[in-house]
Amino acid sequence: MNQNGCETFVSDCQVRAAVELIDHTWDPVVLSALRRGPTRRSALLERIAGVSDKALTESLRRLTSRGLVARVANDSRRDAARYQLTALGESFAGGPLAQLAGWAAEHQEELSATS
Numbered sequence: 491m492n493q494n495g496c497e498t499f500v501s502d503c504q505v506r507a508a509v510e511l512i513d514h515t516w517d518p519v520v521l522s523a524l525r526r527g528p529t530r531r532s533a534l535l536e537r538i539a540g541v542s543d544k545a546l547t548e549s550l551r552r553l554t555s556r557g558l559v560a561r562v563a564n565d566s567r568r569d570a571a572r573y574q575l576t577a578l579g580e581s582f583a584g585g586p587l588a589q590l591a592g593w594a595a596e597h598q599e600e601l602s603a604t605s
Contacts, residue, residue, distance in 0.1 A: 511556065511582060512590075516541050516549040521558065521575070521583040522591065528562060528574035558582060 512518040516538070523529070523537050535546055550573055553559040558579035564570035575583055594601065 508586065511558065512587065514549060514552060516545050517553060518587055518590075520546065520549045520553060521579060521587055524559065524573060524575045524579070525583050528572040530570060530572055534573070553579070 512521075519538055519541070520534065523534055529537070531546065531550065534550075535541065535543060538546065541549075550559060550561070554561055554573075557576055559573050560576050560579075562572045562574060564572070
């Protein structure tokens with residue numbers, strides 16, 4: 491690997507590492523939804539149209555294991571746990587992911603035409 495990035499596109503390229511953070515359909519959507527602040531899983535299910543309970547659970551587990559999301563338990567009720575972005579998750583969701591969403595919105599017409 492060189493100083494300019496991944497010009498040789500080796501398997502441990504930083505681009506690949508970043509893309510792996512959003513390679514599951516619901517992961518970027520969950521990260522974006524959590525930008526509003528700590529949220530219960532049940533509220534995320536309501537907020538994210540089309541996501542199944544199973545897909546949301548898997549996404550939250552994946553994002554938690556990658557250090558992008560933290561589960562904050564409520565001692566009084568098990569189902570009242572909230573999920574929130576970690577500092578790493580905030581930097582990713584508010585930075586490159588937000589930029590990608592902005593780019594997609596800006597080019598929505600062109601992207602729709604190629605589908």
